[in-house]
Each structure stands twice: as C-alpha cells, then as structure tokens.
Amino acid sequence: MNRKHIVANWKMNTTISEARELAQNLASHEFPNAQIVLCPPAVNLAIVAECIEGSKIQLGAQNCYYESKGAFTGEISPEMLVAVGCTYVILGHSERRHIFNETNEMIQKKVIAAVSAGLIPIICIGETLDERKAGKTLSVVETQLRDATRLLFDKGIFNIIIAYEPVWAIGTGLSATPEQAEEIHTFIRNTSTKDFGVITQQIPLLYGGSVNESNAQSLLQKPNIDGFLVGGASLKPESFLAICGAV
Ligand code: PGA
Numbered sequence: 001m002n003r004k005h006i007v008a009n010w011k012m013n014t015t016i017s018e019a020r021e022l023a024q025n026l027a028s029h030e031f032p033n034a035q036i037v038l039c040p041p042a043v044n045l046a047i048v049a050e051c052i053e054g055s056k057i058q059l060g061a062q063n064c065y066y067e068s069k070g071a072f073t074g075e076i077s078p079e080m081l082v083a084v085g086c087t088y089v090i091l092g093h094s095e096r097r098h099i100f101n102e103t104n105e106m107i108q109k110k111v112i113a114a115v116s117a118g119l120i121p122i123i124c125i126g127e128t129l130d131e132r133k134a135g136k137t138l139s140v141v142e143t144q145l146r147d148a149t150r151l152l153f154d155k156g157i158f159n160i161i162i163a164y165e166p167v168w169a170i171g172t173g174l175s176a177t178p179e180q181a182e183e184i185h186t187f188i189r190n191t192s193t194k195d196f197g198v199i200t201q202q203i204p205l206l207y208g209g210s211v212n213e214s215n216a217q218s219l220l221q222k223p224n225i226d227g228f229l230v231g232g233a234s235l236k237p238e239s240f241l242a243i244c245g246a247v
Pocket of ligand 1: 009165169170171172173208209210211229230231232233
C-alpha cells in the first residue's frame with residue numbers, strides 16, 4: 001500500500017515571517033503515518049527549508065519552468081528548486097491551467113524537466129463544473145493524465161504523484177463526496193494500469209478540493225485515495241494538523 005501523502009499548497013499566501021511561523025509550528029509535530037510536504041510561495045522556500053531541517057517534513061514548490069536557465073524573466077527552473085531544498089513540485093494545478101493558460105503540452109514539458117532535475121512532480125488533473133455537467137469528466141481527466149504521464153511511463157519512470165482536483169471543488173467549500181472522488185481515482189488507476197501495467201499502482205493518488213478536518217477521514221477510507229493536496233485548510237495549523245491526524 002502507498003504511504004499517505006498530505007501536501008500543503010499555500011498558494012500566494014504567507015509573508016516570510018508568516019511562513020516561518022507556520023513551518024516552525026508544523027515542524028514541532030511528529031507525523032508517523034504520513035509524508036507531509038509543504039509548498040510555500042517560491043520566495044519563502046529557503047526559509048521553510050531552514051525551519052523543517054531535521055524534521056521528516058519535505059519541501060515542494062508550486063510551479064516551475066521547463067528550461068534549466070537563461071532569458072526567461074520571472075521563471076524558476078527545476079534545478080533552482082532542487083538547490084533550495086525541494087523534493088517535490090506541483091505541476092498543472094488548475095489555477096495554472098485556467099488563470100495562466102497552461103496547456104497539457106506545457107505541463108508535459110514541465111513534468112519531464114522536473115523529473116530530469118530529480119524532482120517528484122505532483123501532477124494535478126481535474127474537470128471544471130461545465131465539463132462535469134456536460135458528461136466530459138472522464139475524457140478530460142483521461143487526456144490530462146495521459147498527456148502528462150505518457151512520456152515518463154514510456155521511459156519506465158513512475159516516481160510521481162497524481163492529484164485529482166475537480167476544479168469545482170477547489171476553494172469552494174464544496175468537496176467531492178468520497179464516492180465521487182473514489183470513482184475518478186479508480187478510473188485513473190485503471191487507465192494507467194491498462195496502459196502501462198500494475199507498476200503504476202504504486203503511484204500515490206491524492207484528492208484535492210476543499211479538504212478539511214471534517215471530511216478528511218471519510219475520504220481517506222476509500223481504497224484509492226492515498227492522501228490530499230490541501231489549499232485553504234493548510235494555512236490554519238489546527239485544521240492542517242487535524243487532517244494529518246486523520247491518516
Ligand atoms: P482548497 O485548494 O483546499 O482550498 O480547495 C486545494 C488546491 O487548490 O490544491
């Protein structure tokens with residue numbers, strides 16, 4: 001069985017002092033049952049790396065570019081993330097896809113670049129409300145999944161994490177039900193297994209979208225939900241610790 005992962009996506013929140021306080025607080029706790037990953041804004045990666053040193057918490061970034069260096073003003077390379085202490089990077093988050101127009105093709109390039117630099121990508125996929133209403137959930141998820149993973153799986157690289165995040169559930173307080181989430185997680189598992197074999201079953205499948213201390217337990221009871229990508233609730237230590245405690 002996969003080790004549970006709880007990934008905190010702080011998004012564009014926390015000043016340097018707020019990031020330090022939050023990371024120090026979390027680093028003072030033990031998490032025997034789950035791998036905790038903190039993903040602060042890029043400018044706070046270094047301070048969070050310092051705060052979690054010596055703990056079992058790992059560091060992740062929220063995005064990266066697909067080139068190593070050069071004239072790409074404002075971008076950050078996977079190599080820079082490794083140098084600051086990151087093990088993980090979130091890629092293809094719906095806010096990147098929908099606000100910053102990232103395409104499946106760009107995300108594929110970022111995933112390859114991240115893995116080449118030694119990072120574990122946390123690849124986000126998920127349908128919008130309109131797509132769900134139009135009955136397109138499975139086809140959207142299938143395309144996003146295959147586009148992001150095919151080239152890696154072809155090369156025998158399976159050290160990745162996939163996060164199913166229905167866009168309609170993100171930041172809305174309206175989480176998918178355990179049954180809705182499990183249906184898509186099972187579909188993701190079956191699709192990858194059909195394409196590339198049982199080896200893909202070791203890939204942790206996280207759920208994200210309005211996870212909180214009240215719904216974490218019931219979601220985790222589903223066999224194909226291996227943890228969470230948590231946004232809003234990850235900024236509140238009591239809520240985040242309660243979610244981690246549900247594992
Ligand atoms: P939320 O965000 O927990 O605030 O819904 C999740 C995410 O965007 O990863």
